[in-house]
Amino acid sequence: MTTVQAMNETNNFPTPQAGLDLLARLKAEALSMANPPTETNFEAGFFRCRTANQCLSDAKSQPVPTDLFYSLWFENELTILFADTGVGKSVYAVQIADTISHNRKVLYIDLELSDKQFQKRYSDNFENEYRFNENFYRISFKSRYSIPEGTSYEDYFIVSLVNLLDRTGAQVVIIDNMTRLISADTDKAQTAKPVMDRLNDLKFDYGLSILCLEHTRKTSSSQPISLNDLQGSKMKSNFADSAFTIGRSTRDPNMRYVKQLKARSCENIYDNENIIVYEIIKETNFLHFSFIEYGNESDHLKHVEENEKSARVEQILALHSQGISNRAIALQLSITEGAIRKCLKKHA
Numbered sequence: 001m002t003t004v005q006a007m008n009e010t011n012n013f014p015t016p017q018a019g020l021d022l023l024a025r026l027k028a029e030a031l032s033m034a035n036p037p038t039e040t041n042f043e044a045g046f047f048r049c050r051t052a053n054q055c056l057s058d059a060k061s062q063p064v065p066t067d068l069f070y071s072l073w074f075e076n077e078l079t080i081l082f083a084d085t086g087v088g089k090s091v092y093a094v095q096i097a098d099t100i101s102h103n104r105k106v107l108y109i110d111l112e113l114s115d116k117q118f119q120k121r122y123s124d125n126f127e128n129e130y131r132f133n134e135n136f137y138r139i140s141f142k143s144r145y146s147i148p149e150g151t152s153y154e155d156y157f158i159v160s161l162v163n164l165l166d167r168t169g170a171q172v173v174i175i176d177n178m179t180r181l182i183s184a185d186t187d188k189a190q191t192a193k194p195v196m197d198r199l200n201d202l203k204f205d206y207g208l209s210i211l212c213l214e215h216t217r218k219t220s221s222s223q224p225i226s227l228n229d230l231q232g233s234k235m236k237s238n239f240a241d242s243a244f245t246i247g248r249s250t251r252d253p254n255m256r257y258v259k260q261l262k263a264r265s266c267e268n269i270y271d272n273e274n275i276i277v278y279e280i281i282k283e284t285n286f287l288h289f290s291f292i293e294y295g296n297e298s299d300h301l302k303h304v305e306e307n308e309k310s311a312r313v314e315q316i317l318a319l320h321s322q323g324i325s326n327r328a329i330a331l332q333l334s335i336t337e338g339a340i341r342k343c344l345k346k347h348a
Helices: 003-010 016-034 052-060 089-100 115-121 153-168 189-206 235-239 306-321 326-333 337-346
Strands: 042-044 047-049 067-069 078-083 106-110 136-139 172-176 209-215 242-248 255-262 275-283 286-295
Touching: 067 089, 078 089, 078 189, 078 235, 089 106, 089 172, 089 209, 089 286, 106 153, 136 153, 153 189, 189 209, 189 235, 255 286, 306 326, 306 337, 326 337
Parallel strands: 078 209, 078 242, 106 136, 106 172, 172 209
Antiparallel strands: 042 047, 242 255, 255 275, 275 286
16 A cells, blocks of 8 residues: 555545545536436425416416405405404494495404494394395304314314304404404414415415405504504414504594505505594494594604603613513503614613
């Protein structure tokens, strides 16, 4: 054995022939990468692979999404409507369902109101009830129900919903509200994601249009509403096709405004400079939102004076110095955690 061969073997260096073999293999791999497989339409685990041009061609055979309700909700979309308690999101949702039911079957899953409470809203003092279209199905919990052993609450909800879809043929579903759909803490992504996945699966399998009602976090009447105000995990808004909200106006106790926060099938039409302003009224037997005008969100927010701002800053700093968390301070002062963080950073 030569000295060079001994050194190569001792130090695990490749021999000249091994080096040539390695170069040949690398060259072959490079050539294979330069000439990838010609397959362009295939599935791989989670994914379906097509060229962008093939996607456009496939889309031509698909119907253009139908606008279900003033560009806030489109056909075959999973949409979220969220608002504070008592603002009237159920009133607005029933109004949406009533409008759509003239052309499509609608399942309104009402997990909030009793039959008598529903009657009160849509009658004249429990008489002369409003006449809904027969395409409007109102779904409520049975007075007593039991979940099969080994089945989770969420799974049984989905199974029951599929049963409803099969028996009614409905393709529009409104869930009022998400808090009653998810049994665990919706602040956690690992809880929210599986439910949103199941709803999206139903959307695709049945060609559904789904509207989910949800609550807001504790917000300040002086701050514009954003997606960050959606209660629970933001994962829900990430999985939704669109989202809009209802806010209280400080100008009048019966005045509300609707703001669009996320849209995929159209432009974001109703932003903070073009909100839809309504008045909640009841004409004989139908409680509803009556359109007033389009407006600017800032005109309907509480304007905080300078002395109020100074007092609030002092409160925030004092509570923070006591070791109270940002979340607890926000709840106590009815403002957002973001406002707390911004204040502390500014006065650090």
